[in-house]
Amino acid sequence: MSLIEIKNLHATVDGKAILKGVDLTINAGEVHAIMGPNGAGKSTLSYVLAGREGYEITEGSVTFDGQDLLSMEIEERAAAGLFLAFQYPVEIPGVSNTTFLKEALNAIRKTRGETPLDAMQFLKLIRAKAKDLSMNDEMIKRAVNVGFSGGEKKRNEALQMAVLQPKLAILDETDSGLDIDALKIVAEGVNRLRGPERGMLVITHYQRLLDYIVPDVVHVLANGRIVKSGGKELALELEAKGYAEFGVTEAA
């Protein structure tokens, strides 16, 4: 069964059409990549799926794990297993990473009717996950993303993903602002989460990330629609020929 099925999705921002009929299906166990020029609607797609306010859906449907995604609140989507790794992770001063993630995980568990983890159980969990990402205790105690470097912020997103164990992870330009070493650590973290139960949607402008997170399917998003889909070699083709080959021009 498909994990997420996006059909003919249209969305506008301030009356301006950004998504103009996106069709995309991801099955459990698959990693899909969406590539496209600036202004193609990549980030809009991720925000619309996560439920951010300010986007109007004018047409189409999204079914996530059998549910009508578009009728759900932001936090309901999270509880249902949708996770968005942010391009620009947000700072929350005074709230430690540990507290933030514990609250988030327990809120999700509560919605699912599971018992919340106590402080000790949670600490054990987050420490194990942090170790996988080469994050020390000091980093998990620090306030959420405050004073983090670009690489640390992305690693922190990967940590949250590892703790929350989503069904579908959307990675929005996770490679932006990362040097090659940080990119490798984050990619390893993401790869560790690959599994038959989980789907991933990797949004990126550059092919580089896909050397490390190798996708099963690559789509080209341009002018609000998916204009071409193919295997992982499509990414290399794009890199070599540029988006212009697909009749796409970089939007302003």
Place this chain on the structure above:
Amino acid sequence: MAATEQTIEQVKNLAEGKYKYGFFTDIESETAPKGLSEDIVRFISAKKGEPEWLLEWRLKAYRHWLTMDEPDWAKLHYPPIDYQDSYYYSAPKTTAGPKSLDEVDPELLKTYEKLGIPLKEQAILAGVEGAGDSPSIAVDAVFDSVSVATTFKKKLEEKGIVFCSISEAVKTHPDLVRQYLGTVVPYSDNYFATLNCAVFTDGSFVYIPKGVRCPMELSTYFRINAKNTGQFERTLIIADEGSYVSYLEGCTAPQRDENQLHAAVVELVALDDATIKYSTVQNWYPGDENGKGGIYNFVTKRAACRGRNSKVSWTQVETGSAITWKYPSCILQGDNSVGEFYSVAITNNMQQADTGTKMIHIGKNTRSTIISKGISAGRAQNTYRGLVRILPKAQNARNFTQCDSLLIGDKCGAHTVPYIESRNRTARVEHEATTAKISEDQLFYCRQRGLKEEDAVGLIVNGFCKEVLKELPMEFAVEAQKLVAISLEGSVG
């Protein structure tokens, strides 16, 4: 431990609704005739069986009060208060100075139980039995005008600590009361404090002897219950040389359509090498969304750091009251004395708060720290007003002030009014201020991780207040965090 857990558990149960303390206890009260006059002052004094000097002091204050005008410099707007339309004395009928908990009206005990106060010392003692551990909190409970019960008195007496209602202290420790009462906040100090001098009904008294470290948190719980009743409590804490005490007060009131007046005075005296930590969680009824009802909270709190190396630390979490007018202050008289003020003031809906501190540096090497966090939501107005005054002899005085404001929504206001006066060139005074809003990005981020919008706001605001909340005694930090979140319910979306 058991007491702490019990408190936290009860607070948890309480913390799941809006203003859960809004209930009224149906209890027979003895009430003085409405209005204010010399006769009422005499009535109160007689009720309490006070000595002549105290009555004279009350009358002196009352006569002075008649010549004073209500202050109007604060950024607060409210209709004129009719001081004749209030009752100045109301006491639960059965409690004429209880000797033990057995004599307290069970209805009252039930009320405090509802509020989450571990008043039943028997139960608490039973909980720690075997552990050999000393209990962590002693409680004095003030119901309308009188103190109804003080727990752990015996345990404290062993160390020579006096912790009782001030009416009782007038009888049992008259010399101490007479020596210190009105020496930090004189009877002529300000309109509300002077009114308090005339009609104060009860409050707590604490004396920590030389070299004694108080083994548990001392706590007073204030409750306004009766209708149209003002509460005028007076607290006096004396920390003798080399002593230490941590004291906490909590306040609640029933939900009523009328405004109720609360004008308290707190005086702290710290002698050489003594430390007083005074924490407040103020959750008087704030009124409804449209500003109907709520407590008018006009409070004078002041500490005298009289001795060398003395230290007073004020921590306040102000979430309740329709109007808050309150400036806990430190007079840093002793050389090397230290004053601290940590404040969280939350105003939602139509609440108004004008609060801050005064740090008066008199002695050499005196230091003060001010951390103020103001959170404003709804149509509320939140003002920080602070004074740092360095007098000529205060060589090497230091002050650091940080005022942060957080706005939720676009109809509320935050204001910062710092006054700095330095008359000594060696002094160093620093002031930092910021204003921020909870951003859409932060809310979206939290919700994407699974948090409900209101929980997200609670989390963000608690983070904003962290520097202050960590100053609270552990047992109450949990309560305060929940209170912070509850106070802002309905402020988003």
